[in-house]
Amino acid sequence: EIVLTQFPGTLSLSPGERATLSCRASQSVDRNYLAWYQQKPGQAPRLLISGASNRAPGIPDRFSGSGSGSDFTLTISRLEPEDFAVYYCQQYGSSPPTYTFGQGTKLEIK
Amino acid sequence: QLQLQESGPGLVKPSETLSLTCTVSGGSISTTDYYWGWIRQPPGRGLEWIANINYGRITFHNPSLKSRVTISVDTSKNQISLRLKSVTAADTAMYYCATPSGNDAFDIWGQGTVVTVSS
Numbered sequence: 090e091i092v093l094t095q096f097p098g099t100l101s102l103s104p105g106e107r108a109t110l111s112c113r114a115s116q117s118v119d120r121n122y123l124a125w126y127q128q129k130p131g132q133a134p135r136l137l138i139s140g141a142s143n144r145a146p147g148i149p150d151r152f153s154g155s156g157s158g159s160d161f162t163l164t165i166s167r168l169e170p171e172d173f174a175v176y177y178c179q180q181y182g183s184s185p186p187t188y189t190f191g192q193g194t195k196l197e198i199k
Numbered sequence: 200q201l202q203l204q205e206s207g208p209g210l211v212k213p214s215e216t217l218s219l220t221c222t223v224s225g226g227s228i229s230t231t232d233y234y235w236g237w238i239r240q241p242p243g244r245g246l247e248w249i250a251n252i253n254y255g256r257i258t259f260h261n262p263s264l265k266s267r268v269t270i271s272v273d274t275s276k277n278q279i280s281l282r283l284k285s286v287t288a289a290d291t292a293m294y295y296c297a298t299p300s301g302n303d304a305f306d307i308w309g310q311g312t313v314v315t316v317s318s
Contacts, residue, residue: 090262122303122304124303124304124305126246126305133295133297133308133309133310133311134246134295134305134308135308136304136305136306139301139303139304139306140303140304145304145306177245177246179246179304179305181299181302181303181304183302183303185259186234186251186259186302187248187259187261187262188236188238188248188261188299188305189248190245190246190247190248191245192245193245193246
């Protein structure tokens with residue numbers, strides 16, 4: 090079973106700054122099937138990125154994903170007030186199909 | 200546009216079986232070639248995938264929960280159901296219905312339903 094470790098656990102930044110969130114897998118992620126989600130209090134998670142770097146429909150271009158193998162990054166180029174939330178990474182393994190989430194990174198206002 | 204709505208009992212006693220339903224609107228389970236899944240989130244904690252099913256009743260489970268989980272579809276009601284037996288306090292969580300339309304990531308989510316396990 091692949092374990093995803095996200096770091097940092099908490100990231101304190103100001104609006105307008107650049108955020109870099111990391112997700113490391115215990116082994117290589119099958120075909121870079123790595124997704125990122127944003128979750129705000131009291132809401133369901135929202136898909137931001139799939140396939141490591143593909144933005145979901147309607148997601149602003151300040152969100153970008155990169156990485157391959159076992160190291161992945163979510164970058165928010167210029168933080169907007171609405172971006173402060175918890176972010177999760179998730180991998181998909183296809184044989185058999187399984188989904189594993191990281192423990193999350195909380196992005197808070199400094 | 201597909202929408203998912205979960206429903207459940209809210210409170211379940213320890214050792215009993217939890218039963219949840221997800222109603223799909225804006226599309227038909229039987230004509231949509233998607234998998235439909237359940238994901239849970241204990242209070243203040245992260246996300247845990249439980250299981251997926253498609254209209255052909257092909258299922259995939261989280262190995263850590265497989266022995267206690269039954270997932271099913273009712274195409275006549277356009278619903279997906281989850282049963283989790285022998286619940287304990289550790290099963291207290293928000294339970295989400297979600298679909299990975301592209302298989303690898305969950306792009307459509309319901310609002311979730313809270314389940315508390317307590318006597």
